[in-house]
Each structure stands twice: as C-alpha cells, then as structure tokens.
Amino acid sequence: MLPRIFQRLRHRLFGGDTSYDAGLENEALFWRKALADEGKRWSPEAFRQRMDPEFAFPPHLQELVAASPAANRDPIQVLDVGAGPLTAVGFHWPGRQVDLSAVDPLADVFDSILDDLQLAPPTRTRKAAGEDLLSVFPADSFDIVVCSNALDHSRDPLQCVRQMFAVTRPGGWVFLWHYRNEAEEEGYAGLHQWNLDESAGDMILWNRKARHSCRMELGSQAVVDTRPDSQVSRAIVTRIQKQVV
Numbered sequence: 587m588l589p590r591i592f593q594r595l596r597h598r599l600f601g602g603d604t605s606y607d608a609g610l611e612n613e614a615l616f617w618r619k620a621l622a623d624e625g626k627r628w629s630p631e632a633f634r635q636r637m638d639p640e641f642a643f644p645p646h647l648q649e650l651v652a653a654s655p656a657a658n659r660d661p662i663q664v665l666d667v668g669a670g671p672l673t674a675v676g677f678h679w680p681g682r683q684v685d686l687s688a689v690d691p692l693a694d695v696f697d698s699i700l701d702d703l704q705l706a707p708p709t710r711t712r713k714a715a716g717e718d719l720l721s722v723f724p725a726d727s728f729d730i731v732v733c734s735n736a737l738d739h740s741r742d743p744l745q746c747v748r749q750m751f752a753v754t755r756p757g758g759w760v761f762l763w764h765y766r767n768e769a770e771e772e773g774y775a776g777l778h779q780w781n782l783d784e785s786a787g788d789m790i791l792w793n794r795k796a797r798h799s800c801r802m803e804l805g806s807q808a809v810v811d812t813r814p815d816s817q818v819s820r821a822i823v824t825r826i827q828k829q830v831v
C-alpha cells in the first residue's frame with residue numbers, strides 16, 4: 587500500500603472514490619497483489635509464517651487460555667474475525683489441540699485469489715462479517731475470539747464487539763489489536779470510518795457522529811482492559827473477559 591502521507595495527499599489532490607464499498611474493492615486488490623509474489627512486496631516473513639502448517643499458537647493467547655476455564659479443555663476453540671486471506675493466528679501448540687476458525691466478509695474474493703494463485707493455507711477463511719457472527723456460530727462457542735487490525739475496517743464496530751462477545755464462552759476472552767484513531771489518520775476514506783482509542787482502560791469507538799464506550803455497552807458481564815502495545819507505536823491491545831454468571 588502507498589505510505590499514508592501519499593494516500594492522504596492523493597485523496598486531497600485528486601479525490602477519487604472514498605466510499606466504503608470502494609474500500610472493500612481496494613482491500614481485495616491489496617491482498618491479490620500481496621499474495622501474488624509470495625509476499626515479497628508485502629511481508630515475506632508474514633507470508634511464510636501464515637502458510638506454515640506448524641504456525642505456532644502465540645504465547646499471549648496461551649496466557650489467556652491459562653486464565654480461563656479452557657485451561658482444562660481440549661480442544662480449545664479460537665475464532666479470528668476479519669482474518670484476511672491468511673489468518674495471523676497460529677494453531678500449533680505442542681500438547682494441546684487448537685481448533686481455529688477464521689472469518690472475513692471478503693472470503694469469497696479471497697477464495698478466488700487463493701485458487702488463482704494455487705495457494706492452500708492451513709486455515710481457510712470462511713465468509714462472515716463481524717456484525718453477523720451469530721448467524722454463523724452459536725452463542726458461547728469460542729474460548730478466544732481475536733480481531734486484529736480489522737474492527738476499525740468494519741461498517742459497525744460496536745455491533746462487531748457485541749457479536750464477538752456473544753460468541754465467546756463465559757470465562758473466555760475477546761482479544762483486540764489495533765492502531766489508534768485510524769479514521770482520523772486516513773481522512774475517513776474507504777474502510778476507515780471509525781476510530782478506536784483507549785480511555786482509562788476502556789475501549790472507545792468513535793467518529794464524527796458517535797462515541798461508544800465498550801464498558802458501558804457490554805455491561806457488567808464484561809471486564810474490559812485496554813492499554814498501549816509497548817512494542818508497537820500507536821497500537822492498543824484490548825482484552826475483554828466474559829464473566830461466568
């Protein structure tokens with residue numbers, strides 16, 4: 587993708603279609619280019635890792651499993667929401683079984699890209715938007731629900747958070763990783779219609795018309811903890827645990 591400063595300049599100078607639907611088309615184009623040369627112009631390391639049949643289940647998610655009723659359950663059920671064509675969540679955990687599902691509203695397009703390029707990732711992304719998870723999965727069915735760099739690409743991030751929370755088992759976790767305030771950075775163009783930010787540990791979803799607190803919206807069954815990612819500038823991590831009632 588073009589560096590941000592050039593994207594903003596291009597929008598300002600030449601306009602162009604900055605609608606949400608045009609954003610979905612651009613996202614599909616981005617992935618077709620990114621995967622075409624085994625990630626050489628995107629990230630060769632990410633491509634290699636995500637295609638690896640032994641892609642490791644990451645330590646920060648192992649810690650969440652340990653702090654939940656899933657600590658004693660096998661297999662554990664994990665969902666990646668807005669996964670793109672190659673989920674960034676691994677599944678290989680020696681001594682444990684991780685049953686990983688990945689969803690994205692562009693899954694049909696990703697299928698044709700993967701087929702054209704004859705790529706067979708270890709986890710195939712299925713079609714579903716974050717807003718509609720309950721039409722695909724039963725409530726209370728995942729130990730961990732992950733959404734990385736995708737919630738702020740959705741049309742309705744609050745509905746996505748509600749649905750992610752609904753499909754999480756009591757005692758389980760929603761894990762979110764995002765850059766702060768991307769819509770402001772991107773000039774509310776394309777998929778970037780919402781900002782995510784942190785305030786006193788809460789996750790705030792906001793744009794020019796609305797502002798939502800995840801703590802207020804999810805209520806007392808949710809313990810929400812948002813903090814900066816100490817490794818990545820501008821990134822924030824949110825862990826939401828669904829209390830057992």
Ligand SMILES: C[S@@+](CC[C@H](N)C(=O)[O-])C[C@H]1O[C@@H](n2cnc3c(N)ncnc32)[C@H](O)[C@@H]1O
Pocket residue numbers: 613667668669670671674690691692714715716717733734735736737739740741742746777
């Ligand atoms: C920047 S990519 C991130 C992909 C992947 N999570 C990663 O970290 O590589 C954003 C993804 O969000 C997806 N997306 C867009 N709208 C969405 C929605 N309503 N629900 C879930 N994902 C959505 C896009 O299709 C795209 O694959």
